[in-house]
Every structure is written in C-alpha cells, then in structure tokens.
Amino acid sequence: MHALRSVRRAVLAVAALPLLAAAQHAIPAAAALDAEASRLMAATQARGLAVAVIDAGRVVHVRAYGERNAAGLPLLTDTVMYGASLTKAAFAYTVLQLVEEGLLDLDRPLAAYLAQPLPDYPDDRRYGPWSGLAGDERWRRLTARMLLTHSSGFANFAFLEPDGKLHMHFDPGTRYAYSGEGLILLQFVLERGLGLELGAEMQRRVFDRFGMLRTSMTWRADFATNLADGWKDDGSVEPHDPRGRVRAAGSMDTTIADMAKLASAIINGEGLSAKGATALSTPGLPITTASQFPTFQPELPLVERRTDLAAGLGVVTFLGPQGPGYYKGGHNDSTGNTWVCIKPKKRCVVILANDVRAERAFPALVRFILGETGVPWRWEYGGLTFVD
Template sequence: MDQTEKLVQRLDGSQITYSKLDQKVQELVDTAHVSGFTLTIFNHDTTIYRKAFGYANYQQKDSLHINQVFYGASLSKSVFGYLVAQLANEGIIDLDKPLQDYLDTPIPEMEFEKEWRGFKNLENDKRYQRITGRMCLSHTTGLPNWRWISRTGVFTPEGDIHFYFDPGTQYSYSGEGMMLLQYVIEKITGKGLEELAKERVFNPLNMDMTSYLWLPRFENEYCNGHTVKQEVIKKDIPDEAASAGSMETTPLDYSKFMEHILSLKSNDSPITNLMFKPNISIDSKQQFGKHSIEKTDENKDIKLNYGLGWGILTTPYGNGYFKEGHGEGFQHYSIIFPEKNMGILLMSNSDNAESIFKEVLEVGIGDIYTPWYWENYIPYNDEPERSIANSHN
C-alpha cells in the first residue's frame, strides 16, 4: 500500500484506503443500478471522506455532486429533534407536559388552512389530551405515520386519523405526531418552523443550501429522484414547511449538521444528552409494514430504542444514534458513534439505494450494528430475503 494514501478508520480499528472504498462503492452502485449516491464519513468528529457517484439526472447523464440539493425526506425529523431539544433545554417547552396544555382550544378544534391537516377525528377520543412532546419525537403517540396510510402500509384514501394504541405505551413511527408537535411549537414561540430552523440551525451552521421550504436558489442546483428502473422523477416542490419531511438539503450541508452533533456529544452537551436519552424500547420485527406489529427479540442485543427524533442502538463501541430518510426517489441513512468520534452519511437519489446500505455501512466504517432487516435494507443480491420482505409490505 502507498504510505501516502489516505485511510478511513473503522469502528473496530481496521482501516480502508480511499481508493479501495471508491472502487467498492462504485461496484455496488453499478451492480445494484443505483442512479446516484453520495457517501460521507466522519473520523475524529470531522468529515474525512466525501464523494458522489452516479448521476443527478440519469436520463441526461449529469454527474452527481455533493453540493447538489436533495429532498431530505425524514432527515427533516433529526434536525427538528435538535431544534426542540434546544427549546426544552432553555425551558421554553416541557417535553413531558401534555401538548394540549399549551393550547387555548382542544386539539381536534385546531383550525388549519388545509382542512385535512386537522385532528377533528379525535374529538371523541380523549387520549389526545395525554400526548406530550417527548411522545411525538420518540414516535409513541399512537397516531399513524400518515393518516392515509395504515399501520401495515395499506393506503386509506379517506385519511381519517385515529389512535392505534394508548399514547406513550409503544413505538410506531408517526409523521402525524411530529407535525402536531410542530404546530404547538409554532404556537408557543410565535414563529414558524422555517424561521426557527434558520435562527437555531441553518444560519449558525452555515447550511446555506438547506431549508424546510423551497428556495429560488435551489432551482438549478437540485438532483432528480429515480425509480427502481432508473426513470427520472419530476421534482416535487413542497408547499409548506413540515418537520416530518419537507427539508431540502445537500450532503455537504447535512454533514455540517452531523459534525456539529458529534462535537456537542463529545463535549457532553446537555442538548445532546437530552436528545439521545432512551425513551422507548423497540421490539417490532420491522419499522414499517405488516412486520411492524409483530414482536421479536432480534434487536435485543443492540437495545434498539428511540430518543428525540433519533434512533438509538448499543454496540461494543458505545451507542450509535441514527436517522434515516425515505421518499419517492430518495433514500438516506445517517449514524454517528460519538464514543469513537465517528459517523457515516448515505444520501441517494435512487429507489434502489437501500439495497446497498448494509454493505456500504460495513465496508465504510465497519457498522455491522445497524438493524438492516428492521430498516428493510434488504441487500440487492439477497433475492429470497427480498421476496419475503416484499410479501409482507
């Protein structure tokens, strides 16, 4: 090996050269038909490797770059978790106080410009009075992910919102819960989500190409999403700021956010201590779909749990804190290991990307702890497992 060649440090102390990592990821991208993919790795709490593979637009064969704007999907939630942790640390919100106590009207009577956003269906179910900010951020409200999709993944066009279980008793991923907390935060502070995010996250971290709203400067800087057949998906422009999933960002910007979180945790910040406190043990077989209501002890060894907007797992190298993102044509995953001052960010504009996540995590930083089956990150070359998983989702 060339003694001058740069090296990536892994969790177990092993290393991989940049060139071998480049080669391996390119092979995976090509073999699994991943239209575009970016990989960022953190050692010593800072970015040491960053590269883009594939295309921003497969049809036009435009090369993908790390400073292009991606739909961030649910990476929106990890930023929101950090924002709310700041507010909680400053005493602006009590995470264990019912959200109803912050409002002048009952939650089912809240008025929205878009009527379908409301919670009118809950008026005869007083359990809404128990929901707290902590429940919203740790996905234990009992509300569905989205009102038009059932807990098992079945599309329900009527879009009625209801409880699947008593708030605070189980884990079930819920964008609806996240949105409810956003509305209350906006009420408490008198500021919109975008204003709060700019003030507390985007501007301080120089995340100039990140926003919960579409900005004119994104117009010629974004990449398109792609289907499993590498068909280009027309850009969908969000029409409102949504904590659960409207954020646009770049791999470059989001890596600034991850570096900041790593640094805070390394310095024993009360904000990250609050954000990464375990709130709910998770024993579901998978995070979404029919398997999400089946119980298992498969993730008992990693003590799968949830904090404020971030998942938590335990390894021989300390805790890992993760957040994924999944939307039409875009698939992302991030995880940090603060005790090793290490982390990794995968961002892709392809519906095939999750099929290489398991191997990229392993080859990149030796992460063999991310619960890939729970996340439904079934490898592209594991046809039996993919067939089984797809039959249950």
C-alpha cells in the same frame, strides 16, 4: 482460585476480540471509498449517490458519484437533494434548543400550550386533521417526548387511514409506531401554541448556525441550477418536488456537504449543553416489532425482541460491537438516505441517494467505512434484498 481467575481473564479477552477489532477499524482512504461506492452502484444499478464521513467528530470525506438527472449532469457535493425523513433529526435538534431555553418541556402535556382543545382547531392542509380526535381524550396525554419517540398512537399519516381521519391506535407513550403525523403535531404546537415559525427557527438555529448554505425547509429558486431528480425502483425518473410548505416530518432540501456539517455538529454536541446533546441519542423507548413497517404490526414476544434497540429523540438508538450508536433513515419512491453515528469515536456516515435502488447497498457501504456497527438494517428495511 488463581487458575479460575486466569480462565475468566482468558474468556473475557476472547470475548473482547470482536469489540477490539471493530474499534480498530480504519476509515478507508478516498480512493478506496470511491472504488467501493462505484462497485456498489453497479451492483444496484443506482444512478446517483453521495457520501460523507466523520471521524473523531471531523469531516474527513465528502464525495458524490453518478448523475443528478436524466440529462447525465454529474451529481456534485453541493447538488441539492431531498433530505426526506432526515429532516426529523434536524427538527429534534431544534426542539432540544427550545427545551434548553425553557420555551418547551419535553414531558409537559402539549394541551397546556394550546389555546383550545386540539380537535376544536379547524382542519388545515398545513397540519393534520385534528378533528378526527374528537371524543378521544387520550390526545391530552401527548407530550413532545412521545411525538419525537414515535409513540403518539397515530398512523404515519392520516391519509393512510381508511377514512382519512386521524385516530389513536394505542395509549400514547406505550409503544413505538412510526408517525410523521406526530412530528407535524409538534410543529403545530410550536407554531400555534408558542407563536414560532418553524422554517425560520430551523434556518437560524441549525442551518445558519452550522454553515449549511444550500439547505432549507422549503424550495429556494437558487437550488434550480444544481438540483437532483430521482430514480425509482423501476428505473423511471421522478423530478425533484419543489416543496413550498415547511413540514417537520420531511420537507428539508440539502446537500451532502451540508449534511456532513450537520452530522459533525450533532455528534460533537454543538449548539446544546452536554445534557441536551446526550438527550438526542439516549435510548428512550424500547422498540418491540420485527420491522419498522407496517406501522401497527404486532409486538414481538419478549424473548424475540432486540433489547438494545430503542427510540431516541428523532433518531433510533442501538448498541453494537463498537458501542452505542444512533441512526436515521429517509425514503420515498426515488430517494434513499441514511445517517449512522457511532458515539465512542464520534464516527458517522451520511448517505444521500437520488436513486432508491441504492438502499440495497447501504449495509455494505456503511460496513466498509465504519466496520461492523450493529445498525438494525433488517428492522429498518424489512424484506429488502441487500447486496454485499
């Protein structure tokens, strides 16, 4: 029996070695980070990239590399860049504050907050075309939690539907399918149902609270003097879009210095109770597909699913060799962003790239900074070819 216990201890010790090695990974010094970022930019031909690193909940590196526009002006740590879908995580943090104040219940049907049935509201270009839901009473089951975990049943956006109308493709809350339209619906409920103005709420509750001086949900004139345009996959330039409408799904302009403050604040749970802060990155809904897009691809057989992968509130959660973590990506034709956090040591990396080609370097750069994390890169990016 003693020998058996010894063998078991030895097996457990060997099994723990990868976890121990990952946990002991040292955050690289600034010079090493600069060199690796330069190497990966050359490998991907990316023209601009910015990185922030948080260790033990503190910001330890904020770096910017390359150019912010075709004129060759340098990308700086206070250059305004497009936040894309990183907006969704900041929005979720705002929603959780409203929940803690008793203004919203994550699990109460959203119909209870509206003065009339959702499909009866006139279609408004600021929101979704809710009239498409007429005749489908499943909309009455929708809750804030379902929308934040991308389980509404909506397409990513209604304009992607063949008829341009909004439809529910499955019973709400039953599976994950990425939907910006779901976040816009929650914005609609906050604004029309609760009488809030989302841009002002996010400014007060998040951007001002954490000292994010060059971040906004809409365009500001003072951004123009230090602003990043973007590069597409073919190397062409796309001018920065001065977004004039607040969109919970992705209208945020920000800087890498400001995103460092936000990542640090959220990993430390600032602005929320311990319970509220934990709710953001608690696994809430299993993710059952091989990749994030296309949205309505068939679910994998049970034996092929990654059991540690789940939707949190506005983020994706995973379990890797360093313990539980969460991440959020952001993307358009000329933007590639990612935000990865490992919870036990309160370590995070935020990458903002004004060149979509930089996405191919994200796994290597995050691994260089944090070590092996378990981020589901292949699920996030599908068939994209990564560089080492």
